[in-house]
Amino acid sequence: MKTFLKKVAAQSPWLYRINAGSCNGCDVELATTACISRYDVERLGCKYCGSPKHADIVLITGPMTTRVKEKVLRLYAEIPDPKVTVAVGICPISCGVFRDSYAIEGPIDKYFPVDINVPGCPPRPQAIIEGIAEAISVWRTRL
Amino acid sequence: MFSFLKILVRNLIQGPSTDPFPFGETFTPEGLRGRVRFDASACVGCRMCEHVCAGGAIRFEQSESELRFTLWHNSCTFCGLCQHYCKTKAIVLTEDWHLSHRQEEKYAMVEQGTVPLAPCLGCGISMIPVADELMRVAYRETNQDIDRLRRLCPDCRRKLGIKGVQRCKM
Missing domain, CATH: 3.30.70.3270 (Alpha-Beta Plaits)
Structure with a gap:
């Protein structure tokens, strides 16, 4: 039963999106990759889910502002292992243009392990799909 | 009234509009x-x-x-x-745009x-050499005099310039 589940789960990693104080640019691109049939991330077996408890791949945008820090950490702790973390945009990777601000607590790899980085401001949908495809290959090794 | 038929036929001929990436090639706008x-x-x-x-x-x-x-x-x-x-x-x-990478x-x-850095021919202080591209942007044509100035630091260039003015006056 367990091996069967593993085999099935490898085909359909579920995505969960955390906005850690993003300007919404990367979130729009993430919505584009999911909702617009030209890009269609569901071809890879992915599906956005509403609850962190169902997530396999976590997509994080935003530079982790002081205001959302506690909430992001709580959400991240709720995601069951094994999980793969993808940082989308330059903000979660290095805080980008917001670096050294008093209201920024990032970059996010200070708080939890990141596996894939997708730089860009925002990255184009194809770049996000490339990152997600790599995240899926990482996730299959962790199952 | 039957305009949907036109769309239906067009879609049947054109095939899916989904970008084949990552399984195939994608487009890159100019x-x-x-x-x-x-x-x-x-x-x-x-x-x-x-x-x-x-x-x-x-x-x-x-x-x-x-x-x-x-x-x-x-x-x-x-x-x-x-x-x-x-x-x-x-x-x-x-x-x-292929910039996604692992955390490592x-x-x-x-x-x-x-x-x-290269030394100035006049005083020997080290300076950033003047690039060929800058010569092309600054002067349309170069000659021997300009080429000599190129290997001098700003101070030596200034000195040479003042000397040149004096010579003109005399």
């Missing part, structure tokens, strides 16, 4: 701003790119013998200001280049 390329031989060390960089991705380090340029793609917003302000075209944004390579996503 003028897309992607990975940055730095050409050290064209850099004049004005540091304008460092000044205008929105994400603070560009850094210059000067040592005794060289000027080192570093650009970190993980902090770059790909706004293209550096390319706009680089008159000698030492910085060019390519159309390569996070700090390896850099573009680096070193401009070696």
